[in-house]
Amino acid sequence: MSNEYTTDLQYRYVFEVDVQRQKTNLEKTYEECWIKARVGLSDLLDQELSFIERINQNRYDIHMKENNMHRKNILLELSKQTADVEKRKLLLQEVQEVNIELERLDKKIISYYDDVDKMTTSIKDFSFELNSTIKVLFDISLSLIKEKETQFELEK
Numbered sequence: 001m002s003n004e005y006t007t008d009l010q011y012r013y014v015f016e017v018d019v020q021r022q023k024t025n026l027e028k029t030y031e032e033c034w035i036k037a038r039v040g041l042s043d044l045l046d047q048e049l050s051f052i053e054r055i056n057q058n059r060y061d062i063h064m065k066e067n068n069m070h071r072k073n074i075l076l077e078l079s080k081q082t083a084d085v086e087k088r089k090l091l092l093q094e095v096q097e098v099n100i101e102l103e104r105l106d107k108k109i110i111s112y113y114d115d116v117d118k119m120t121t122s123i124k125d126f127s128f129e130l131n132s133t134i135k136v137l138f139d140i141s142l143s144l145i146k147e148k149e150t151q152f153e154l155e156k
Contacts, residue, residue: 044127047126058109061105
């Protein structure tokens with residue numbers, strides 16, 4: 001297999017330099033498939049990057065939730081300890097703001113599992129598509145090598 005791959009790489013290098021001749025249908029098909037494989041790989045990497053970013057976002061959201069829970073507990077404790085009605089009112093208002101932020105974070109954290117499931121399915125789909133394209137590309141490259149060998153033998 002590595003010989004075919006090496007030959008394939010050599011072919012691509014020589015073909016890029018040799019621009020004066022017409023491409024055969026097999027060469028055109030090969031080039032289109034190679035482009036499709038590169039685009040497929042780029043798309044797969046984009047999906048994987050989004051997946052990693054979502055995981056990191058969830059970790060951050062959990063950390064922020066913990067911080068806000070701690071802040072809320074401190075504010076509640078302070079409101080119990082203060083005798084000043086206005087100060088207590090301000091502290092309880094701040095507790096409400098923290099509660100709103102906690103609800104927002106909870107929604108994001110809860111949606112994490114659905115997001116990860118969708119992203120995992122998407123990554124699998126992109127991976128299967130890319131794998132299929134690579135198999136076709138390999139088969140085409142073998143046929144192309146045989147075509148070139150036949151042309152070379154005819155030119156002798």
